[in-house]
Amino acid sequence: MVVVEGSYAVAHSVKMCKPNVISAYPITPQTHIVEDLSQFVADGEMSCEYMNVESEFSAISALIGASAAGARTYSSTTSQGLALMHEALFNASGMRLPVVMTVVNRALSAPINIWNDQQDSISQRDTGWIQLYAEDVQESADMTPQLYKIAEDEEVLLPAMSCMDGFILSHVYEPVILLEQSLTDEFLPPFSPEFVLDPENPMSFGAFADPSTYTEFRYKQEKAMEAALLKIEEVANEFNEVYGRYYGGLIDSYLLDDAEIVIMAMGSVIGTIKDTIDMLRKEGESIGLLKIRSFRPFPVEAIRTALKNAKVVITLDKNISIGKNEGALCTEVKACLYNTNLRVPVIGFMLGHGGRDIPISTIVKIINKAKLVEKGIFVESEFADLREELI
Amino acid sequence: MSLLAPGHRGCAGCCDALAGKFVLDAVGKDCIVVSPTGCLEVFTTPYPESAWGVPWIHSLFENAAAVASGVEAAYKALGKKNKTKIIVIGGDGATLDIGLQAISGAFERGHDLTYICVDNEAYMNTGVQRSGATPLFASTTTSPAGKVSFGNPQHKKNMPAIIAAHGSPYVATASISYAPDLIKKVKKATETKGPTYVHVHAPCCTGWKFEGSKTIEVGRLAVETAMWPLYEMENGEVTGVRKLKKRKPVEEYLKVQGRYKHLFTAEGGTEEIKKIQAIADWNVKHFGLE
Numbered sequence: 001m002v003v004v005e006g007s008y009a010v011a012h013s014v015k016m017c018k019p020n021v022i023s024a025y026p027i028t029p030q031t032h033i034v035e036d037l038s039q040f041v042a043d044g045e046m047s048c049e050y051m052n053v054e055s056e057f058s059a060i061s062a063l064i065g066a067s068a069a070g071a072r073t074y075s076s077t078t079s080q081g082l083a084l085m086h087e088a089l090f091n092a093s094g095m096r097l098p099v100v101m102t103v104v105n106r107a108l109s110a111p112i113n114i115w116n117d118q119q120d121s122i123s124q125r126d127t128g129w130i131q132l133y134a135e136d137v138q139e140s141a142d143m144t145p146q147l148y149k150i151a152e153d154e155e156v157l158l159p160a161m162s163c164m165d166g167f168i169l170s171h172v173y174e175p176v177i178l179l180e181q182s183l184t185d186e187f188l189p190p191f192s193p194e195f196v197l198d199p200e201n202p203m204s205f206g207a208f209a210d211p212s213t214y215t216e217f218r219y220k221q222e223k224a225m226e227a228a229l230l231k232i233e234e235v236a237n238e239f240n241e242v243y244g245r246y247y248g249g250l251i252d253s254y255l256l257d258d259a260e261i262v263i264m265a266m267g268s269v270i271g272t273i274k275d276t277i278d279m280l281r282k283e284g285e286s287i288g289l290l291k292i293r294s295f296r297p298f299p300v301e302a303i304r305t306a307l308k309n310a311k312v313v314i315t316l317d318k319n320i321s322i323g324k325n326e327g328a329l330c331t332e333v334k335a336c337l338y339n340t341n342l343r344v345p346v347i348g349f350m351l352g353h354g355g356r357d358i359p360i361s362t363i364v365k366i367i368n369k370a371k372l373v374e375k376g377i378f379v380e381s382e383f384a385d386l387r388e389e390l391i
Numbered sequence: 392m393s394l395l396a397p398g399h400r401g402c403a404g405c406c407d408a409l410a411g412k413f414v415l416d417a418v419g420k421d422c423i424v425v426s427p428t429g430c431l432e433v434f435t436t437p438y439p440e441s442a443w444g445v446p447w448i449h450s451l452f453e454n455a456a457a458v459a460s461g462v463e464a465a466y467k468a469l470g471k472k473n474k475t476k477i478i479v480i481g482g483d484g485a486t487l488d489i490g491l492q493a494i495s496g497a498f499e500r501g502h503d504l505t506y507i508c509v510d511n512e513a514y515m516n517t518g519v520q521r522s523g524a525t526p527l528f529a530s531t532t533t534s535p536a537g538k539v540s541f542g543n544p545q546h547k548k549n550m551p552a553i554i555a556a557h558g559s560p561y562v563a564t565a566s567i568s569y570a571p572d573l574i575k576k577v578k579k580a581t582e583t584k585g586p587t588y589v590h591v592h593a594p595c596c597t598g599w600k601f602e603g604s605k606t607i608e609v610g611r612l613a614v615e616t617a618m619w620p621l622y623e624m625e626n627g628e629v630t631g632v633r634k635l636k637k638r639k640p641v642e643e644y645l646k647v648q649g650r651y652k653h654l655f656t657a658e659g660g661t662e663e664i665k666k667i668q669a670i671a672d673w674n675v676k677h678f679g680l681e
Binding site for chain 2: 023047051052053054057058059061062063066067087088091095198205208209
């Protein structure tokens with residue numbers, strides 16, 4: 001075990017996955033990852049083409065070309081950069097190119113803000129990318145080879161985002177076990193796609209589909225996401241077999257089985273929630289955690305099963321759908337429970353926007369509000385950490 | 392048979408189809424073609440059909456140069472880049488307007504690829520809207536001639552000069568009406584190491600409003616009037632021009648196209664034609680065409 005920065009741990013795990021082409025554009029707080037990768041290339045530790053492109057849009061576009069030509073590809077970005085990629089994200093997925101990208105989650109402008117929330121990746125929800133969210137640095141690092149294995153599976157063939165909270169995970173120094181080359185090679189086979197750009201066997205990529213064929217392309221993407229539901233679980237277990245580390249597949253839980261109040265969240269806030277639960281459990285409270293690791297594909301069945309004994313569900317969102325006064329996790333969890341017999345209240349809290357700290361006291365405040373449901377006072381969804389004096 | 396198969400859905404007399412065919416005649420089988428969104432992309436690949444006899448990829452409108460960069464990088468990384476040529480064939484909108492940034496990046500990085508702009512001087516695929524390549528006073532659907540307008544008020548953007556300023560080792564202009572010259576230049580571009588550029592003038596019968604049987608004639612008139620000079624630049628210097636033995640006045644080029652009709656019917660049109668003649672005169676002087 002070594003103490004390294006989160007970005008270094010991720011860069012190192014990218015190196016272990018041996019991508020053929022990396023293409024990226026610098027943006028805070030993603031910069032340390034691409035700087036570390038550039039150094040690996042400069043020191044001859046990585047044999048790949050590293051492309052310094054002129055925008056995030058070209059970063060992802062270059063990887064679309066590279067992936068179609070048969071290369072394993074990697075990029076990393078955040079916030080405005082991810083938003084700039086938006087159009088091409090649909091394209092990579094529609095063309096079934098398994099690009100892997102670390103999204104170092106950051107708030108979106110305006111107002112401009114470089115700190116963490118998850119509005120950036122959440123806003124790319126419908127682009128057809130797999131999205132996994134990491135809880136800590138070790139999980140962020142270990143997610144990279146897992147995502148290559150999931151994305152490149154021939155039943156899946158979808159691009160994938162590894163989401164890690166900006167600064168909180170990207171810039172923190174934590175004790176980490178760095179991936180080893182031999183074990184990663186054992187875990188992750190080389191990328192050998194069936195369909196590539198090859199003059200010996202010419203094929204057309206990105207054809208024009210009219211109303212008589214377009215729908216079926218979307219249907220097949222959806223089916224690929226369904227295949228990914230299984231693959232994410234499988235690969236998490238395979239990783240555990242090789243490396244002895246496991247963070248859940250689609251979901252993970254903490255003291256969930258007997259919990260009356262269940263908190264659901266994604267990303268680095270999971271650690272704070274676990275500490276809060278430990279504290280409140282000592283006081284006799286019946287609280288548990290349901291961690292969402294996979295936001296796309298969304299694990300509907302796993303969530304329904306996990307919530308079957310819950311009396312109250314709390315969702316925490318570092319994002320907002322403006323005009324719905326709700327975060328995406330809240331909306332999705334409610335939607336996945338509606339057509340079931342589970343009539344459990346779901347209460348949404350939005351917090352941690354633009355890097356606002358989420359201390360244990362905020363989680364406690366949220367839990368206390370959720371308890372009011374028993375008294376018939378129901379909060380549908382609200383900001384949990386507003387500074388009233390600024391409004 | 393041509394590597395761009397017949398039976399595609401191009402208009403009768405389509406300039407893009409001719410350009411695509413000539414480019415593949417020049418390059419041969421061992422290439423990968425990247426196309427941005429545009430007429431050529433749409434009419435050659437109605438799923439599940441494709442007219443392309445070479446590997447071909449279309450991603451988006453504005454990213455063909457970046458996609459081609461990625462293909463080239465992948466081929467290098469995978470040890471496949473030997474003789475395989477990486478070619479972009481894109482329209483003027485994708486090249487001069489929306490894709491300019493990605494092209495700049497690709498040329499700056501120095502990828503070994505050839506970018507071919509097939510310039511029909513407007514957004515034809517969407518219905519003849521003006522682009523940065525639309526010449527002065529051409530009437531398009533978004534720069535129409537009207538009671539107080541002579542059509543497009545701007546001059547055509549000088550894309551070859553922009554590419555040359557990036558330090559490209561080989562930049563050339565060509566025309567679909569001079570096929571042997573075009574084929575020779577595309578060959579030279581693809582055989583030159585580094586990012587190279589060929590800007591192909593391509594009269595569009597639908598957008599410019601002339602009979603589909605006249606495509607080649609209209610393209611010849613552009614060259615013969617010095618509205619479209621044919622030249623080559625190596626490392627930023629003009630190294631070859633096609634001389635004009637007997638230059639024709641620009642009216643001969645303008646009058647055969649519906650997009651310039653207003654210049655011959657509206658009051659004051661004669662004065663405006665003089666401004667177009669001045670462009671041709673500048674070309675003659677600048678490139679030494681006579």
